[in-house]
Amino acid sequence: MKDAIVLVLLAASSLLLLLYIAFSDATRVAEQIQTEKLLAQGRILQGEIERFVRPGLPIHQFVGFPARAEAAREADALIDGIGLRDPAGRPVFPGWDSPACDAARATIMQVAASTAVTCQTGDAIRVALPVADRFERVGDIVLTTQRRAIAAQVERVFASLLAVVLAVTAAFALVVLALPAALDEARRWRRTGLAFVAAFLGTTVVIVGALIGIYSDGAQARATSLSRSLAIRLDDIVAYGLRFDDITGLDALFAEYRQVHPDIRAAALVVDGRIRAQSGGAEVGQSWAADPGDFDYAVTVSAPGAKPVVQVRVALPRSTVYAQVARSAKNFAALLVACGLIAGILMGAARAAQGRGGEGTESTRGEAAGALVTPVFFLAILSEHLCYAFLPQTIQAAAAAAGLPAGAASAPFVAYYLAFALALLPAGRLEGRVSARSLILAGLVLSALGLGVMAGASTLAGAQFWAALAARGLSGIGQGILFIGVQAYLLATASPARKTRAGGVIVFGFQAGMIAGMAIGSLLVSSLQPKGVFALAALVAATAALYVRLTLPSLRAPARPAPASAAPLGRVVATLLRDRTFLATILLIGAPAKAVLTGIVLFGLPLLLARHGLPKEDIGQMTMLYAGAVILASHVASARADRTNDTTGLLVQGAGLTGFGLILISLAGGGPIALAVAGVTVIGLAHGLVNAPILTHVVEARIAARVGTANAAAAYRLLERGGHVLGPMIVAQVFLMAGQTFQAMAWIGAATLASGLLFLVLSRRSDDGAAEAIQ
Incomplete structure (x- = not known):
């Protein structure tokens, strides 16, 4: 019974961890989407106010601000506050205010031709957009959303998912308790493992389905918000019975909305099924035809049953939504792998504890x-x-x-x-x-x-x-x-x-x-x-x-007698460093591989990717690709080294692939960021070819027989840490000399290729791998 309780608690912990990680990711995506919505609504207000102040009119005379702010809040219920502030930070319109961004927590975002400042505190997300006349900044628009309101929307979905997790945990408990006592330990664990995998995968499928719904709704939320905002802007025209033929600037209005949301394929004002004003769609006067490849949003401006029927129609390509959903799903897939590893290792520990x-x-x-x-x-x-x-x-x-x-x-x-x-x-x-x-x-x-x-x-x-x-x-x-x-x-x-x-x-x-x-x-x-x-x-x-x-x-x-080959480590290291084979292995292969890991993968590349604008989750997932590639290649390299006994060839291939991977990364500065992804993966495969065979290469050298294989292995493991230490130092110096750019990686890649070729030449000169002292 005690063992069963431990297993059930571990299963429940694993599933709840999966649920919590999914909730955190869904909340993060929802906050990111809401930030984009704030930016979109702020850009609309920014454009209108700047058209007013550019001729030289003072900002406080823009009397339409309260109506425009109220329209934005009606279009997006999550907007908590909208304010207009003067350069000194004072509210321009009392009663319409939003706290300014905390500069210490601000993140600068480039939005088209203007600069927006977004900041996130423990309770709110704030977006500030500058308003400028022809000469200087005359104020800022600040929009705020309470993070609690965003989390509440996500929590409503995850409340039902929590019930699913509890039900799956209960089912797993019943399976564990129902196992016959007569089963031997191996069969018991096999059935328990299958039950846990089924529970984990079943919960994953349910969570993924819910997340895809959240991601899909979020990807469409900005288009929906802008559609409502457009409809509210046109509401007064319909309410007062004005003719659209008498209104100028409608096409410019729709063009501005498409500029705010470039993912929109078309936006149009449709009166009785025919286009009256548009941007990016069919010609004025033609019928609005929905494209099967689009999500089609329609917001009716006219009252129910009134004639004519006035609608705002917005077309958003489905491919855009699917791409955003796939991106969010990619992030959760990375989390799923992490949760699976944690769950598997903890279950293995539970089995060991019982055995x-x-x-x-x-x-x-x-x-x-x-x-x-x-x-x-x-x-x-x-x-x-x-x-x-x-x-x-x-x-x-x-x-x-x-x-x-x-x-x-x-x-x-x-x-x-x-x-x-x-x-x-x-x-x-x-x-x-x-x-x-x-x-x-x-x-x-x-x-x-x-x-x-x-x-x-x-x-x-x-x-x-x-x-x-x-x-x-x-x-x-x-x-x-x-x-x-x-x-x-x-x-x-x-x-x-x-x-x-x-x-x-x-x-x-x-x-x-x-x-x-x-x-x-x-x-x-x-x-x-x-x-x-x-x-x-x-x-x-x-x-x-x-x-x-x-x-x-x-x-x-244990009473372990000291081996006969035991010797002070300093003497062992000194002996090994006088051997050409060992020296070439550590200086040309081992230390450079560790330097690339710490200097490039863990230090330099994250800095470059952050400067390139990649989010932190993408940077983390690149390192995941590296580690996964190392695991994959290590298994292949170990089997090949045992079968062919050709460790030299594997080490040379590893150095060559490392240099090639670094050159791929260097090309990402002027090309797609996918080149950096490919480069990191290639480096992971390369290090998988090095990590396993290099110790075998060291202990099978003739010098290892003189100092003892255990001493040789220990000395090598100590000396290769020098690569760990030097990696960040070398990359920092390269950045100082060549600039903090992707192209700097090419210099390190060339040096790695050269070290691999030199190692190959020195290995071929050796007499069947025999150690030679440096003269």
Whole structure:
């Protein structure tokens, strides 16, 4: 019964997490759409007022503002306030006011030929558009929507989805409880796993269906709002019985509305079925014909039963709506992958927890205990990567606020990786004196503290950069200690025949944690803000520490005699660095691969993509593509290396593909951003070809037999961290010399290709891979 309760709680947690992530994404999309609607309505008011003030008339004499503002509010019920302010920030029309944007939270958006300022606080979304005469800015239009009103609309949909999740959880509980007690453990887990997959997929289908409806309605909302606004503008003409033939400027009015919403194919005034004024549609006098490829919106202006029948018709291409829905669905698909990884790893940990105290062999129980550490490493990497989609931009802004040059933005990244590398040595020595569990716990606590400092650093104004520098160093120390602890725990609990698989847990945990962290963090930052995501990351790391404290068993320190090949690491490193094969491997392949990861994928590329205008979720999803490609290529490369024993060929191919991927990214500056997507994917495939075979290449070299394969592997893992440290520094310097542009990536790509070719030449000169000392 206890095991069944644990499984049901895990299933419920996984499904509720999926629901919460879907709710957050739906709210984010709804807020983005509402911001676009505010911009559209503001642009209309902006154009009318500017036509009034350009001849030199004072802005306070624009007497039509209250009527225009009321029409905008009627067209969109979510608009909470509309105000017109003078350059000093004072309301021009008392009674029609909206609080100004907080400059500290403002985001500059370029809208056609004018500049709009949008800002988002904890309670409201505000949009400010400048009003200018022929010489200067004479005021601002400010429109506001309460975020609570947007969330309430989404909550009405998700209330029914919550009932679905609870029903599915109850059904899963019945399946688990109904399993016959006589079933053996393997069959029981097979059926439980199938039931959980069915519950997860079934819930996903229902949520996706609801989200598509929300996304589709939202994509059409701006066109609907503008249609109503047009109808309200024409209402007085119909109400007073005026003839449209006597009204001038109708075509200009419809053209202006199409300019505000360029996705609209056509907008027209239709009187008794015939077009009276239009923009982008059929000629005046012709009948309005709906196109099957459009969404056709009709708002009747005339009273019911009145003649003539006056309508405003707007045609929005279905392809536009489908493209926006597909974009939102893409974001949720990334979240679905993240939730699936979390659910799968937690269910695996639950199975291990039930098996560790069973009646199996000591080896089986040890492997079950080792499996318990998998979610720890996964959650630790997830917490670290929750903030990577926006961390470079945040640190760069902090450096600018502190009055530091742009190149200083790389310092916190360097501090993290340098602290990580330096922590490996003392942690490795401590591993023989304290338990691996203690190292894991200490690493998680330090990592959580570092992330907590990052969350609080936003309140330190000019000192934010220095707090971030210290926080990243603290997190680096924690992650380095954690790495050694996890590695030691896995090796201590794995049977001799499964040591390689134990190492594979680290590779999978790192890439899976990166995928989940980037997906969730990049989408939650719009609602939680960077400070909230840092706090969430600290909470995840602290939760993992609590899990270790309560669940992970402490291992008895085994009596392990020191191997005969044991030697001080400094002497081992010095010996290896005098070997041409090892030196070429680390300098031309290993370190450059790590430098590209930290310098390009995690630091430089997010900065470039943010400057290019890509949202944070797209930046995070690019890193997800990298990690997924690494996982895919690693499996292929491992099998090929074992089959052909040709590690040199794989490493050269990896270097070549890395250079090719960087060149693809460099072309994105003057071409489609899809080139950057392709480049990141190619780099992921390239690193998958390098990560698995390079350690085999090192330990099979002749020099490894002299110093010991374990010593050679440990020394290589330490030295390759130099690439982690140098990556952000090199990219920052390239940006300083060549500019912060995509084209700068081509220089790094060329250098990577050259290093791969040099490695190939040196490998061919070696005598059947024999190590040669540098003369």
